[in-house]
Amino acid sequence: MLSLNINPKAFAYVLISVTDMDQALDLWVSRFGMEVVVRRRGDDPGLSRLWGLAEGDILDQALLVTPGRRQGGIHLVRFRQPGPAVREGAAPTDLVPKSVDIAVHDIQSRFAELEAAGFKFRSKIGRFETDGIVVHEVHMNGPESVNIVFLEMEGKPEHVSAKGYGVSPQVIATTPDNLGEKAFFEQVLGLDETSYHRFAGPEVERTIGLPPGGALDVRIFGDSDYDYGRLEIVQYEGVKSKDLYSRATPPARGFLSVTFFVKDIDDVLRRAASLQQSRGAGAMRAPPRDHGVIDTIFGQVRLATLISPAGLVVLLVEQPKD
Incomplete structure (x- = not known):
């Protein structure tokens, strides 16, 4: 069962887009020994809208953790029409x-x-x-x-x-x-x-x-x-690196983003605004987006998106109030 009341200083899941869900589960569950916390077959209209996709573009999802741990997990997603791999042809020093x-x-x-x-x-x-x-x-x-x-x-x-x-x-x-x-x-x-x-x-x-x-x-x-x-x-x-972060956008394949479960999204957004005020436009790659309360694989929860200066996408999931 999915628990949202976990450490806000550790990412809950890393989002990985896959071509074949059965093969992915064979690797992460059967071979690496992870366990399925939530499986959602079929569309996820909330995440589809959040990611700018059409209804029906998400076919399958699974949230996985290592037994005995509630964080550092994997969020697998399969799209109807998977895009190219984020790191395809990337050099070791490229930004991604x-x-x-x-x-x-x-x-x-x-x-x-x-x-x-x-x-x-x-x-x-x-x-x-x-x-x-x-x-x-x-x-x-x-x-x-x-x-x-x-x-x-x-x-x-x-x-x-x-x-x-x-x-x-x-x-x-x-x-x-x-x-x-x-x-x-x-x-x-x-x-x-x-x-x-x-x-x-x-x-x-x-x-x-x-x-x-x-x-x-x-x-x-x-x-x-x-x-x-x-x-x-x-x-x-001392090296020239290509910036490939723009590739890490659904429905691309591979490592796309990280998800944190936080206690108060408003508090995080206030801190983001403060950083923007002190460091200017370079404080983040794009302005924060507050998506409001959405029904997704994480349940009926409030979500927001931040993007680090380099371009790493961070999805925030608000933990339920006590």
Whole structure:
């Protein structure tokens, strides 16, 4: 059963548009061990209008979470006429909603079983160390060109399903200005900056393919005390990046947006107006939109849409008043 009374500092769902719902559920539920919270077959007129689609353009939806977690979930949607994949042909440094992270237990076994099932990886498992924490990581080419990143931290077992997968500690988006995103996430959404690193130097340039003097600014936002439902933003310094955020619009396929359940939409909109007043037009990609109370897969709830300076779409769902 869907609960709206959850942590407003962690995203509830990441919206992923798919071509085949059965195949998507086979991946996220049967293989990764997520559970279906809500399934809505047929149209969702409320979301269709919100997304500027015609009635009947939404065919199927499912809200999924990892058992034992109520956030960091996946919102799958199938459109009548799916568009092109958001990340199709994108370079690693292009500006776009990019990746979904999945925590795993025994990454070697998870890699082997996925490879045996025919899934394609971008490389072998890598190892890196940050602030004394050793992380093992591998990137998989997911359906609809969504980059899926499997992670395992030494000495820090994450919460996972019975299948050994945990979806999703965080999602990743690339931006042209992480400081502008930081102001938006902290001052409007009230998120904590849980991590910040800047990587530079010849080794980083070689590994990532940056030009001399290039660098990588990486920040993670969410709740310092809750390690699911976080947003990681990455800025590639010293490179030219194509802005592909305009592609992340329904009915495109892939990673489209994130959804937060908040206590008071009016409060968030006031903070957004304050940020716009202090930072000007660049505070957000577009003005906030208050959609009012709509009947959707989330129930009869009030919704609003914000767009970060880079272009990441954030859907707000208001939690019911006590």
